[in-house]
Amino acid sequence: MSAPTLSRAAASMLARDLRLAWSRRGDTLQPLLFAVLVVAMFPLALGSERARLAMLAPGAIWVAALLASLQGLDALFRSDAEDGSLEQQLLAPVPLSLLLACRMFAHWLTGSLPLILIAPLLAQLLFLPDNLLAPLLLSLLVGTPLLVLLGSTVAALTVGLRRSGMLLPLLALPLYVPVLVFGAGSVMAAAQGQDWLGAVLLLAAGLTLALVLVPLAAAAAIRIALP
Amino acid sequence: MNRIVLWFHQLGSPPAFHRYATRWMPWYFGAALLLLGVGVWAALFRVPADYQQGDSYRILFIHVPCAWMSLFVYVTMAVQAAIAQVWRIKLCEILAMACAPIGAAFTVITLATGSIWGRPMWGTWWDWDPRLTSELVLLFLYIGVIALDASIEDRRRGARVAGFLAMIGLVNLPIIHYSVQWWNSLHQGSTISLMGKSKMDASMILPLAFTVAAMQLWFVGSLLSRARTMLLEREAGKAWARDMAVHETTRANA
Numbered sequence: 001m002s003a004p005t006l007s008r009a010a011a012s013m014l015a016r017d018l019r020l021a022w023s024r025r026g027d028t029l030q031p032l033l034f035a036v037l038v039v040a041m042f043p044l045a046l047g048s049e050r051a052r053l054a055m056l057a058p059g060a061i062w063v064a065a066l067l068a069s070l071q072g073l074d075a076l077f078r079s080d081a082e083d084g085s086l087e088q089q090l091l092a093p094v095p096l097s098l099l100l101a102c103r104m105f106a107h108w109l110t111g112s113l114p115l116i117l118i119a120p121l122l123a124q125l126l127f128l129p130d131n132l133l134a135p136l137l138l139s140l141l142v143g144t145p146l147l148v149l150l151g152s153t154v155a156a157l158t159v160g161l162r163r164s165g166m167l168l169p170l171l172a173l174p175l176y177v178p179v180l181v182f183g184a185g186s187v188m189a190a191a192q193g194q195d196w197l198g199a200v201l202l203l204a205a206g207l208t209l210a211l212v213l214v215p216l217a218a219a220a221a222i223r224i225a226l227p
Numbered sequence: 228m229n230r231i232v233l234w235f236h237q238l239g240s241p242p243a244f245h246r247y248a249t250r251w252m253p254w255y256f257g258a259a260l261l262l263l264g265v266g267v268w269a270a271l272f273r274v275p276a277d278y279q280q281g282d283s284y285r286i287l288f289i290h291v292p293c294a295w296m297s298l299f300v301y302v303t304m305a306v307q308a309a310i311a312q313v314w315r316i317k318l319c320e321i322l323a324m325a326c327a328p329i330g331a332a333f334t335v336i337t338l339a340t341g342s343i344w345g346r347p348m349w350g351t352w353w354d355w356d357p358r359l360t361s362e363l364v365l366l367f368l369y370i371g372v373i374a375l376d377a378s379i380e381d382r383r384r385g386a387r388v389a390g391f392l393a394m395i396g397l398v399n400l401p402i403i404h405y406s407v408q409w410w411n412s413l414h415q416g417s418t419i420s421l422m423g424k425s426k427m428d429a430s431m432i433l434p435l436a437f438t439v440a441a442m443q444l445w446f447v448g449s450l451l452s453r454a455r456t457m458l459l460e461r462e463a464g465k466a467w468a469r470d471m472a473v474h475e476t477t478r479a480n481a
Binding site for chain 2: 116153154157158160162164167170171173175178180182183185199206217220221224225227
């Protein structure tokens with residue numbers, strides 16, 4: 001049997017992950033519901049005063065997106081490790097990093113993209129001014145893949161554990177700091193009438209770097225972490 | 228082979244490291260205590276008070292060395308982890324993991340002394356100043372490494388996985404520091420005015436040099452002590468560890 005081409009392997013991996021996500025679509029939508037609920041907690045905690053909520057909205061939505069991106073991260077590679085398909089991927093004649101990158105992309109498509117799609121709704125819940133919607137959406141669009149990439153490296157490291165529980169957020173959140181700072185910061189800068197594109201461009205630079213390095217790092221991490 | 232290179236190679240073997248650590252640990256601790264004593268004495272009694280901050284600034288003789296050490300230990304940990312990753316040297320895995328609690332302790336001391344100094348000087352225990360924030364994130368990174376190492380039962384795999392996390396953290400540290408600085412400049416000017424950086428008086432340099440050297444020595448002593456214990460725990464079944472235990476008992480009985 002000849003080795004499959006890289007693009008074919010990537011396509012079939014992606015198709016498999018999307019099919020898996022579709023067959024468990026209830027589970028797949030949980031992070032989305034979680035984010036909506038987190039956002040809904042803010043008015044309940046802070047009162048429904050429009051101006052105050054509008055001021056806090058960028059930060060609140062970004063924190064909600066960040067917490068939601070942690071959901072499902074624990075099972076990202078562990079479910080594959082448990083049913084043995086991760087070992088097949090290790091043995092496959094294509095680079096493990098490519099397959100992991102497809103896995104991460106599928107995770108972003110099913111976990112983060114729906115969140116970006118309902119972000120306008122979340123923005124309305126918190127009375128975000130209309131002119132800030134574009135910075136919010138753009139920063140989420142560039143920032144959430146970065147969150148997924150950073151989080152998957154940590155998920156790869158904890159793949160050997162039976163359950164990582166609170167450990168995964170504990171490890172991932174410090175690494176998320178720059179993404180949160182630039183992501184929420186760009187919207188805040190737009191709110192203050194400053195140039196906000198700079199922060200988004202920095203995020204994009206980080207994303208470019210992470211796209212190249214993270215799959216390699218995650219593959220190395222999985223090789224170390226698997227028992 | 229070059230003598231220094233040979234010495235390093237020999238030190239990599241567990242029995243040789245154990246002998247070295249047992250022999251030199253008390254000297255490192257002793258020298259550290261001596262230098263710390265001299266440094267603190269000079270800092271408290273010999274150095275004049277600051278013209279702006281009065282006597283409160285004297286905490287810097289502890290704060291500054293600890294802050295440097297908190298970063299230095301992290302880099303040491305990541306470098307050891309990288310060496311362990313590439314050459315699979317068991318001792319380096321142990322050294323890297325032994326660094327983590329020491330570095331975390333230095334970070335906690337830095338945060339605590341900074342907070343104690345900040346209360347009279349800034350009028351607040353905490354401020355979201357870039358350096359304070361980065362130091363706090365550094366503490367979280369240390370805790371992450373310790374927690375990951377502790378959560379994996381296989382000691383070697385735990386050390387390698389946690390070491391990998393330490394390496395990722397090292398790449399991230401400058402980015403975190405830079406991002407936090409950018410974030411702070413975005414906020415409106417702080418209401419608390421920070422002291423302008425005044426040039427340090429020459430009389431203050433010497434006590435600081437003493438405490439810095441003391442912290443370094445203390446770190447090495449502490450590292451040797453921790454690594455020695457961890458090494459014995461892992462190698463408890465090996466012949467050299469048993470021989471040594473027998474040797475120690477007969478010497479104690481004699």
